[in-house]
Amino acid sequence: MCVQRFYFDHNATTPVAPEVLEAMVSCLGQVYGNASSIHYFGQAAKQKLEAARRQISTLINANPPDLVFTCGGTEADNLAVLGVARAATGSTRHAVTSAIEHPAVLAPCLQLEKEGVAITRVRVGPSGVVEPEDVLKALRADTVLVSVMHVNNELGTVQPIAEIARITRERRIPLHVDGVQALGKIPVDVEALEADLYSISGHKIYAPKGIGALWVRKGTPLAAVAFGGHHERDRRPGTENVPGAVAFGAAAELAARNLAAETARLTALRDHLENAILDRIPDSGINGSPWRRVANTSNVYFDGIDGEALVIALDLRGFSVSTGAACSSGALAPSHVLTAIGLGSGRARASMRFSLGRSNTLEQVDALVEALVASVEHLRRISVHAR
């Protein structure tokens, strides 16, 4: 017996959009030059690369030369966090981040700690939103970097970047924003935000894996993290991934075109999903602020169940969802984000993330709700281990 497959995990990754695929395949097939070569083939590749840079820059209102292509969001975050902190001079250095950042920011911060940089991880309340006031309080005379994500990947909560930037600008502290989950979900204007560095990733906006970018405001000191040729204005060595950049550029154009309508559509779908869950499944609720969220993300707890079992049960019924972050073996670890917003370990383990996207329809959401009602009811009935 076969099941239909429905995908509700767009914060993990997205399928490549047909328009993006077309742009990428045509580039792969025809534009094979090395963008750094002087000759015709190199120039053709360079043109494609720069066109893509402009497309992406338009989406975030950036000056194209300030955009550095990377292999993805994690590399962009590493370059920003390590690069800014290592470029800073002074006998002591201090950086501020938040407790709900992605590991792509938290892990380089751990590395900086080993290099002697003091790190403050600002805590958040149950809303899952960083308070600018807390960032202000965390600052020290030797603070060299503040890094706060724009949208949290697990909760979908939008962080008050403009307010935080007001604080950091005044003190001339570089502000890095991990915008991987914001791009394509909310309007991003790096100038209006007044950030100094902004990380983005292609595969979250219907481009393929393996392409990302870091926007770096002109004049921001940035030490190199990798060493090689003079690519990307000496900020990121390695032969440019032109087909990836072309795909990212096409996806950026698509995102700009679809943003408003898609936001309205996904908000309605998400609200429909949540209302149905809250109506039909007792002892369930929304994690994080329901108000300051992107349209597509819903993090829901179902008390008394094991989230891992629910993910598997739903997958066997054809619905792909996720809980927290997946560890290297594919087994689940308790989410640091849900723990950070004050959830007990039981409720953190009983939580599920639904992240909607372009392909999802009302019919799919209704089918998901039916599967959820049945699965949660089954799991609660058989659970002999009271949590």
Place this chain on the structure above:
Amino acid sequence: MPDSGPIAAPIAVAMSGGVDSSTVAALLARQGRAVVGLTMQLWNQRRLPGLVPEGGAVGRCCSLDDVYDARRVAEQIGIPYYVVNFERQFEAAVVKPFVDEYLAGRTPIPCTLCNNYIKFDRFLEMADSVGARTVATGHYARIRFDQAGGRYQLLRPADHSKDQTYFLFGLTQAQLARTVFPLGDLTKSAVRELARSMGLSVADKDDSQEICFVPNGDYAAFLDAYLKETGATPAETRGEIVSADGRTLGRHSGVHHFTVGQRRGLGVAAAEPLYVIATDAQSQRVIVGGADDLLRGRFFARSVNWISIAGLDQPVHAEVKIRNKHAAAPATVQPTEDPGRVEVIFEAPQRAVTPGQGAVFYQGDLVLGGGWIE
């Protein structure tokens, strides 16, 4: 990921990435059963980094290599496959009791605890969660339903050299009712042959050994590393090494480093070989003696679980196994006033009856039940 799959999974296979459980999954899939493969992530080998030699063999359990192998087999035979994380439960139900038992001067068997509380408890619940009423494992043992007694019985496998029933004496009727051991009638070499014939990538993989979460079987090093990491300061267990008649022969670094029957590491010179004949966590003494002092004719077992019979109201003859490698010895098993406690009287005294180990009672291939040596 294929875009279609089975809608229901009536049988869940516990896949360790080894040849036995891989063969079980492949056999069931070949029979046309809807199978879902699950690997239990029980212990993080990188958690106690000091224990693992740099670049050397990482422990046997739950390594990324094992998960890789299990996933590859699942892909090969076309079944849905998931890794489930039981690290928290494993630590609470197996690792902590293992450490506590050693510190209390006993010699625990974590595999039995793991079977009782993880593999045939949590795993059954996980199987149920994903819609599977039945679970299959690669254990070498047999289960049959006895109509007359109305009970599920546990039997030794066809291949006595791979017999794992010693570790399964805690299984309840409810657990046995939902479990199948497809390898019970096969020899290990036949299993490898089957795995080869089905083209399984793990057909020639080494067998796992020892206690899965203790690298190289060095449990003393594990205990020290675990206690250090958890910040637990165990009660001081250094003390004296004494002879059976109470003479002080030397000093030792902690009773938890010794187990009954141990000969090495005593650091005491003597005319005849000396063995640990008992450890006393209370007085922190390690009592040593000659080989003959290790012999014991009787002992009590507590928390007895009866499998193939409902209980004991009069003494029965049985062969009793007091550790995994022990050849079961003829004995009388006698009930006591406490229904969960029996006395075992051997026909001939046995070497190293060790508190904390299991005592399993057999009649031929039939596993009557078992308990913990006091």
